[in-house]
Amino acid sequence: MTANTIITADTRINARWLIPVEPRAVVLEHQALIIQGSRIAAVLPQTEADQTYRTRETLDLNQHVLLPGLINLHGHTAMSLFRGMADDLPLMTWLNDHIWPAEGRFVSEQFVMDGARLAMAEMLRTGTTTFSDMYFFPEVTAQVAHDTGMRAQVCFPLMDMPTVWGSGPEEYLHKGAGLIEQWQGDDYIMPAIGPHAPYTVADDPLKEAVALSRRTGAALQIHLHETAFEVEQAVKASGIRPVSRMQALGVLGENTQCVHMTQIDDSDLAALSASGTHVIHCPESNLKLASGFCPVDTLQQRGINVCIGTDGAASNNDLDLFGELRTAAMIAKAVAGDAAALSAHRALEMATLNGARALGRSDELGSLLPGKLADLIAVDLSDPFLQPVYDPASHLVYSNHGRAVSHSWIHGVPQLQDGRLTRIDVPDLMLRVEAWRKQILS
Numbered sequence: 001m002t003a004n005t006i007i008t009a010d011t012r013i014n015a016r017w018l019i020p021v022e023p024r025a026v027v028l029e030h031q032a033l034i035i036q037g038s039r040i041a042a043v044l045p046q047t048e049a050d051q052t053y054r055t056r057e058t059l060d061l062n063q064h065v066l067l068p069g070l071i072n073l074h075g076h077t078a079m080s081l082f083r084g085m086a087d088d089l090p091l092m093t094w095l096n097d098h099i100w101p102a103e104g105r106f107v108s109e110q111f112v113m114d115g116a117r118l119a120m121a122e123m124l125r126t127g128t129t130t131f132s133d134m135y136f137f138p139e140v141t142a143q144v145a146h147d148t149g150m151r152a153q154v155c156f157p158l159m160d161m162p163t164v165w166g167s168g169p170e171e172y173l174h175k176g177a178g179l180i181e182q183w184q185g186d187d188y189i190m191p192a193i194g195p196h197a198p199y200t201v202a203d204d205p206l207k208e209a210v211a212l213s214r215r216t217g218a219a220l221q222i223h224l225h226e227t228a229f230e231v232e233q234a235v236k237a238s239g240i241r242p243v244s245r246m247q248a249l250g251v252l253g254e255n256t257q258c259v260h261m262t263q264i265d266d267s268d269l270a271a272l273s274a275s276g277t278h279v280i281h282c283p284e285s286n287l288k289l290a291s292g293f294c295p296v297d298t299l300q301q302r303g304i305n306v307c308i309g310t311d312g313a314a315s316n317n318d319l320d321l322f323g324e325l326r327t328a329a330m331i332a333k334a335v336a337g338d339a340a341a342l343s344a345h346r347a348l349e350m351a352t353l354n355g356a357r358a359l360g361r362s363d364e365l366g367s368l369l370p371g372k373l374a375d376l377i378a379v380d381l382s383d384p385f386l387q388p389v390y391d392p393a394s395h396l397v398y399s400n401h402g403r404a405v406s407h408s409w410i411h412g413v414p415q416l417q418d419g420r421l422t423r424i425d426v427p428d429l430m431l432r433v434e435a436w437r438k439q440i441l442s
């Protein structure tokens with residue numbers, strides 16, 4: 001009889017349950033996940049791990065479920081400093097009369113640094129390991145995410161109007177090209193292009209954005225068909241729907257993410273599906289601004305990749321992706337008139353593997369397969385509000401909120417340990433946030 005070869009690795013996590021996401025709808029029990037460097041080395045039964053692995057540290061998570069880190073595919077991170085500042089308003093009043101004037105007055109490099117850090121603290125606490133941002137001073141958000149060790153798609157803003165970040169499309173595109181050059185190929189930061197919306201960006205800058213995307217491979221993210229008003233106004237002014245305009249300009253494609261999509265007719269469905277465009281569903285922002293409902297089930301039946309995002313904390317008003325999943329699953333059932341629409345496992349896939357697909361990184365992110373990057377979270381199911389456990393996937397989507405997340409790792413590095421953030425100085429952050437509150441109030 002030959003003795004087993006013992007393999008040395010960095011970290012072993014023993015989990016009561018493990019949902020790998022790939023293959024779909026699987027719940028494993030009493031598994032060990034092995035991390036070596038930045039990657040998952042193995043997922044195997046604990047009894048087998050005892051025979052095979054010797055690790056520098058071992059963590060016993062006996063009441064926890066381990067799953068891939070969540071991917072929040074749409075937000076405006078620094079807007080966390082505007083949380084609760086303008087509520088109960090429809091989109092265009094909210095933007096024109098409240099948010100855009102406030103952005104003109106208060107947004108600066110320091111605002112974005114503090115606001116982005118606040119958003120990252122909340123996202124890490126609630127299970128997000130990768131996020132997407134579209135906001136001013138993207139170079140600051142990219143640096144903060146990189147220094148914190150969070151993975152981020154950072155979209156530079158593109159609009160016709162001047163803002164605190166630039167005088168107009170030419171300057172935005174010039175600075176944006178620099179951002180792409182600086183960060184492309186980085187482990188954590190994925191620079192991308194963020195034309196704001198069809199009603200704020202003219203054809204020429206949109207064409208330049210498409211050209212930049214094709215030239216560099218950077219993804220493109222745009223708010224699209226957020227409200228019925230947006231579509232009606234466009235049809236009145238130009239005779240065509242915004243999706244058709246985007247199709248004609250070459251905006252749609254496998255490297256493009258369309259955010260919201262609450263208004264969808266057959267021609268939109270055909271255009272999105274034929275082009276391989278990704279849709280980012282932001283159910284709570286859509287509910288709060290009374291924007292409408294994204295028909296997730298119909299999109300998925302047509303083979304369109306649907307991911308999830310919170311949008312900014314000023315229109316949500318939180319960045320808890322577990323809460324977002326619960327809302328998404330509930331709405332999908334009501335909209336489809338089918339209780340089987342967007343099952344718990346499908347919802348988890350939407351927040352993990354589908355997000356990785358939209359980022360073009362499903363070979364490295366979005367599921368717990370050996371060889372993939374070690375971006376994962378643990379959720380403690382021992383609290384009374386999560387008991388008894390028949391099916392951990394059910395609890396994660398229908399009963400949980402993000403505060404039950406106890407641990408996370410990004411790139412193999414611990415970010416959250418027993419609910420404590422390892423890389424963000426929370427007391428210092430709270431002092432800065434309070435200073436902003438006072439300044440904005442005055």
Ligand SMILES: CSC[C@H]1O[C@@H](n2cnc3c(O)ncnc32)[C@H](O)[C@@H]1O
Nearest residue numbers: 076099134135136157158196223312
């Ligand atoms: C160009 S930077 C991003 C820009 O978008 C604004 N914004 C935030 N939420 C929404 C939304 O739901 N629809 C449209 N625009 C939104 C944000 O305030 C920035 O100005």
Ligand SMILES: [Zn+2]
Nearest residue numbers: 075223311312
């Ligand atoms: Zn948005």
